[in-house]
Amino acid sequence: MSTTVHATPGTPFVEVTREFDAPRDVVLRAWTDPELVDRWMGPRRLGTRIDRWERDAHGGSWRYVNIEPDGTEYGFHGVFHPTSDPYTLLQTFEFEGAPGHVSLDELKLTEEGGRTVARIRSVFQTVEARDAMVAAGMEGGMNEGFERLDAAG
């Protein structure tokens, strides 16, 4: 399935839309259960290890690493912001290779006819940080992750 990415020039936003051929409860579980997240999140050539995935009523925190075949690790971490809708996830995101640049990422899952549309809206602290993340190939890694998620479904 195809992924739509909008990153309007001069804004700090990235909007991603992706459809999955599965009910939204299944997609939600793949995004929230750490034992499933580590099977698909990130580029295909990298392994994923969840170091921390602690969600609680008030928030909680997470950290995972992507691992190159040679053992090099790329760490990511953030905190969960609680939401009232179980199909809306909101969290901060920081790549430890670019410390101090944090985004606020919202995922909304809607279902129609057994298929799920995932809408991600990220906002960065600056337009420059957004541009850097897009230039770093965010879209490619994300797409490969989504394809792994398709295959797992």
Next chain:
Amino acid sequence: MSTTVHATPGTPFVEVTREFDAPRDVVLRAWTDPELVDRWMGPRRLGTRIDRWERDAHGGSWRYVNIEPDGTEYGFHGVFHPTSDPYTLLQTFEFEGAPGHVSLDELKLTEEGGRTVARIRSVFQTVEARDAMVAAGMEGGMNEGFERLDAAG
């Protein structure tokens, strides 16, 4: 002291600069110690009660309420995102009267000659949410809080 507020039209950012006549360790404590936060945060006419202020190495969460003289309460909550610089605080912020609209707020404290400059950079999930928060009188309440902080110094 005067507060500078920039909210460039068409962007989701609010930038606030305020100087305090105190060293930055004192200002930092006023912003991070819940027993001090409740003495100054918010408009002058409202009381403040800290319901939760739990900062830990990975983040943590907070909630406080502003209280009208007639007992009406306005709740706010969010999570702390960890930073490597002790003089940079980063957290999410949600007014419970407008649920689902979350900002990511960064505070940086720098010191020169015993005086502290506080720079706050907030980014909202949409330009519309930023505009609504500015229209709701964010600046007035913030200024009154800063004046209470001056008086406490």
